[in-house]
Amino acid sequence: MRLTFLFLLLCIIACFSMLLGKYPLAFSDFWSFWSWKFFGTEPLHPQKQALLANIFFEIRLPRILAAMLIGAALSVSGTSYQALFINPLVSPGVLGVLAGASFGAAFGMVFSPHWLAVQCSTLVFAFIAVGIAVCIGRIYRGSSIVLLVLGGIISGAFFTAMLSVIKYTADPYDQLPAIVYWLMGSLSAVDRFTILVVAIPSLVAIVAISCMGRQLNILSMGDEEAQTMGVQAHVIRRIVIFCATLLSALTVMIGGMIGWVGLIIPHISRMIVGPNNQVLLPASALIGAIYLLVVDDVARLLFSYEIPVGIATSLIGIPFFVLVLKNAHRGWQ
Amino acid sequence: MSSVIEIQHGRYFIQARKILDDITLSFDQGQIISLLGPNGSGKTTLLKVLLGLLHPQHGDIRYHDVPIATLGCRQLAKYVAYVPQMHREAFAYSVEEVVLMGRQPHKDFFSQYTQEDRQIALGALDRLNIGHLRKRSYTEISGGERQLTLIARALAQGADVFIMDEPVNGLDYGNQMRLLRDIHVLARDGYTFIMTTHFPDHAMMVSDRVVMLKDGKVIADGTPRETITPETLFQLYRIQVDCIPSKGNPVYVPVWAM
Numbered sequence A: 001m002r003l004t005f006l007f008l009l010l011c012i013i014a015c016f017s018m019l020l021g022k023y024p025l026a027f028s029d030f031w032s033f034w035s036w037k038f039f040g041t042e043p044l045h046p047q048k049q050a051l052l053a054n055i056f057f058e059i060r061l062p063r064i065l066a067a068m069l070i071g072a073a074l075s076v077s078g079t080s081y082q083a084l085f086i087n088p089l090v091s092p093g094v095l096g097v098l099a100g101a102s103f104g105a106a107f108g109m110v111f112s113p114h115w116l117a118v119q120c121s122t123l124v125f126a127f128i129a130v131g132i133a134v135c136i137g138r139i140y141r142g143s144s145i146v147l148l149v150l151g152g153i154i155s156g157a158f159f160t161a162m163l164s165v166i167k168y169t170a171d172p173y174d175q176l177p178a179i180v181y182w183l184m185g186s187l188s189a190v191d192r193f194t195i196l197v198v199a200i201p202s203l204v205a206i207v208a209i210s211c212m213g214r215q216l217n218i219l220s221m222g223d224e225e226a227q228t229m230g231v232q233a234h235v236i237r238r239i240v241i242f243c244a245t246l247l248s249a250l251t252v253m254i255g256g257m258i259g260w261v262g263l264i265i266p267h268i269s270r271m272i273v274g275p276n277n278q279v280l281l282p283a284s285a286l287i288g289a290i291y292l293l294v295v296d297d298v299a300r301l302l303f304s305y306e307i308p309v310g311i312a313t314s315l316i317g318i319p320f321f322v323l324v325l326k327n328a329h330r331g332w333q
Numbered sequence B: 001m002s003s004v005i006e007i008q009h010g011r012y013f014i015q016a017r018k019i020l021d022d023i024t025l026s027f028d029q030g031q032i033i034s035l036l037g038p039n040g041s042g043k044t045t046l047l048k049v050l051l052g053l054l055h056p057q058h059g060d061i062r063y064h065d066v067p068i069a070t071l072g073c074r075q076l077a078k079y080v081a082y083v084p085q086m087h088r089e090a091f092a093y094s095v096e097e098v099v100l101m102g103r104q105p106h107k108d109f110f111s112q113y114t115q116e117d118r119q120i121a122l123g124a125l126d127r128l129n130i131g132h133l134r135k136r137s138y139t140e141i142s143g144g145e146r147q148l149t150l151i152a153r154a155l156a157q158g159a160d161v162f163i164m165d166e167p168v169n170g171l172d173y174g175n176q177m178r179l180l181r182d183i184h185v186l187a188r189d190g191y192t193f194i195m196t197t198h199f200p201d202h203a204m205m206v207s208d209r210v211v212m213l214k215d216g217k218v219i220a221d222g223t224p225r226e227t228i229t230p231e232t233l234f235q236l237y238r239i240q241v242d243c244i245p246s247k248g249n250p251v252y253v254p255v256w257a258m
Helices: A002-019 A027-039 A046-084 A097-111 A115-139 A144-169 A175-184 A192-210 A213-219 A223-228 A233-255 A261-273 A277-301 A309-328 B043-050 B073-079 B095-106 B115-127 B143-156 B173-188 B200-206 B230-237
Strands: B003-014 B017-028 B032-036 B058-063 B080-083 B161-165 B192-196 B209-214 B217-222 B241-244 B251-254
Touching (some): A002 A027, A002 A277, A027 A046, A046 A192, A046 A213, A046 A233, A046 A277, A097 A115, A097 A144, A115 A144, A144 A175, A192 A233, A213 A223, A213 A233, A213 A277, A223 B073, A261 A277, A261 A309, A277 A309, B003 B192, B017 B043, B017 B192, B032 B043, B032 B173, B032 B200, B043 B161, B043 B192, B073 B080, B073 B095, B095 B115, B095 B143, B115 B143, B143 B173, B173 B200, B200 B251, B209 B230, B217 B230, B230 B241
Parallel strands (some): B032 B209
Antiparallel strands (some): B003 B017, B209 B217, B241 B251
């Protein structure tokens, strides 16, 4: 019920966002274009038709899809990690995936001119970073969750340091600004091809995590308790970590580092729909998609020049988080 | 009466240290079994071995004559439920949601809770007279209510053996007694309880059988009146106690406090 409402809200905002942009569009044009597209009503003037098709399919739609995908991906991985680590202050980057992916992207930019190589390097290093965290977590016996988090801190610190090495050695006139701008997080470089490639694995991973709400509820009672209720904690944990890593890496591939979404949205969602992960996971995906879409609209329209959306999410997110914390204890203690 | 669980020659050690040393026990249906022993005597390890959380290096554990090794964790969860010490949860699930978790072993990977699962969960809550709490958040109810919620979850799980680690820990006197009474009532309905406790009085009050553990070995096993004596209590805890006869069970009071 609430999920249906959120889904409809997302659709409405997505349609509305298509009207927004530097090129002013009348609602009547929008309407006649899409009714021609779907219902075969009378087309517009061919020249106008081509212009609108270009605006919608090449510029606005990829960007809207990118914002929704990234928002949903970061939120759902944040929510699942909070249940997995039994800690409401955990964010998707806790296992070092964002540090690894940023390093991978920078590494790719310095050593290869091919965009595809940069994307592959981002994905590969994201998984390497999480792999290192998981291995460190396994070395010693003991509380596996604490060791896993420490492993993530170590792995994240390592790749952050390596990123500095890359920045230091990069060409300061050409490569360095590209890396820095990329890491600010922006959706301005999104193109249709990247979105089409990334959309399918993202959606699969988002749906996969959303389906594991029941298991994640139980897992948040602790590993041993979960096992006595018939949940194999390590299996679920592996699946969730794999999906969340994939999602985080894909968001970096599309838009660089976009911070705070994966921490704030789970809290807001928990305030709206409650802590039950069966509802919370899909709700946080939808709310995350709505949030990033709106913030991206603001980021590209508010000023005469566009501000990177990563900066906007942080600037909006931080004060918002302070406000949320006031009520957050209702959701957890 | 048939034995629901047995453990034969169970040995568990970490490196050279013996935690459980040749434990052979078999438990009957509908009994309340209290495990008594000092800290580090292997009580909790024994519970974890029975729950399949730890695998003993030697020995054989059977539920209804089925070896535990042949049961997956979902199958095992239908035989035996774990009732942990009342704990605080990080997330404020409702009481009903917590009890529904007990239906997990009856569900496939992607299937949702059905109306039937909800009926079972509500039935379990009603059985413990806490049906009115179902919409309340698990983090806001009292310690005694939390412990009852966890027992309701074990009931919903459909297991007939309940394993409890110091169930009264952290509860006030009234809640301790009410909890023991509820356990007693459920045992009369055929549920088997295996619980650790630090209170010989509680063991005396509700148990059908007491097993005393020290350094991983069973040093006494029998009815409470047979096993709980000033001698065995001294052997376990190094505390001198005096027995005060009373109308019901004898009461033990430390000598220094008299």
